[in-house]
């Protein structure tokens with residue numbers, strides 16, 4: 340092989356990663372997607388859903404995330420909203436009902452006021468287990484209210500776009516317009532001189548990434564998170580090119596200048612709290 | 620002219636009339652009564668076909684290869700145009716064009732995605748699919764317009780964001796978000812016309828406007844019908860069904876309060892008569908631009924933000940439980 344090619348990245352086929360990271364299952368043990376090691380669930384629970392062998396970050400639900408992040412008992416949720424079916428999209432109501440039953444959540448966004456290490460903020464966490472963490476009218480409205488409330492009370496906002504699967508297709512144009520609505524709420528908050536820390540966790544894609552999640556003063560990500568606008572499968576199908584190794588991972592995004600830092604889960608709360616402290 | 624399957628009857632009939640007219644002229648015979656009757660029939664057939672288009676037929680009309688492109692419209696809508704290139708950072712993205720134009724004697728900034736008119740042009744312009752630098756150029760020109768108090772007119776025709784490796788590497792998600800956010804607060808009037816395809820984030824990045832108009836055979840949605848069909852049924856050939864579900868026609872969007880007006884096209888679509896279509900667009904732009912130009916700029920931005928703030932349909936859980 341010519342020397343010229345030696346510096347080139349190795350190419351590999353990346354299968355779509357969305358849905359690959361498993362929910363924390365009910366049974367006794369789980370096989371790690373990172374290294375294949377079999378891990379006792381009790382051990383996973385203690386480690387913050389990290390593989391003790393390779394550090395692979397298992398996806399966590401919004402309730403688990405909340406528990407590992409905020410001061411105990413500090414979280415006061417906003418009043419809940421539930422989805423309607425603006426396009427009369429067939430099967431959408433059923434999907435929402437099933438997602439509610441499965442997760443116990445009202446929709447994909449958990450939003451409220453919280454304290455991290457004694458520092459007040461408005462916190463929003465997207466939950467992948469509710470229809471892929473996709474943004475419809477409810478998620479858009481909740482995020483908008485989060486930034487409005489924070490602007491009114493002069494508080495910082497922390498958003499975990501964990502599982503921002505993108506737009507809620509079943510809400511069509513209403514879903515698209517939530518991108519503008521949330522971006523504008525971020526804009527008002529930002530223009531009031533207030534801090535927004537955006538944390539991207541696996542996966543943050545599509546309309547979530549191309550709106551509020553991208554507009555943080557500081558953008559962090561968890562290791563290995565898939566971050567991008569178009570999904571890897573569609574990129575591969577459209578371009579008919581092999582995707583570069585690590586394409587659209589947090590590490591890749593950091594290398595390309597799209598992130599401020601990658602923060603492993605065990606350090607996240609402290610990392611965020613330190614940034615909050617410096618923006619009093 | 621390329622005809623769609625559903626318009627074959629009317630296209631065939633028009634062809635027959637043309638032939639008959641030609642024959643009359645050559646043979647110096649008078650078939651005027653027959654021609655008149657055929658023309659009546661053709662006109663009835665046109666109305667029957669084109670006034671009852673399905674959503675997916677409109678999507679296909681929006682993609683007609685002879686449909687005017689952004690540069691065609693720029694040539695027809697404005698008295699003069701100076702194209703301005705480049706994002707000042709990486710390169711000039713030919714998939715978005717922009718510059719300063721004269722509209723009714725007044726300078727405006729005009730920006731829009733540019734599809735190619737043939738295969739060669741399409742390759743050069745990446746089928747009108749912008750890279751991040753295209754959005755960055757658009758944003759640069761919009762800020763320039765704000766600085767000089769020029770109104771912004773965006774002409775939108777883009778199937779969606781570009782699912783390409785480089786577009787992702789250079790952060791198209793970030794650039795779309797930035798365009799949307801910054802456009803929202805620009806202190807100058809903004810008018811958008813969706814002339815063809817209004818596909819997802821690619822369209823929204825240029826569509827945060829004070830007034831949003833849409834051609835009759837244009838579509839605007841969060842996802843293309845093909846992608847929607849692929850997600851729903853793993854079968855992009857069922858795009859016509861998906862187009863029904865997505866409620867992406869201008870009539871739907873007007874009802875939803877997403878757009879302000881629908882610009883009628885000549886029967887059979889914009890591609891049949893570029894000049895007529897442009898005259899239509901011109902009169903709509905004139906009317907709506909006059910309104911937003913007169914507004915105080917603080918009020919303008921406030922109303923722009925309020926317009927998008929209102930959008931969303933959901934139930935309040937606490938009030939719902941009372942029902």
Ligand SMILES: [Zn+2]
Pocket residue numbers: 371372373374375376390391392393394395
């Ligand atoms: Zn592992």
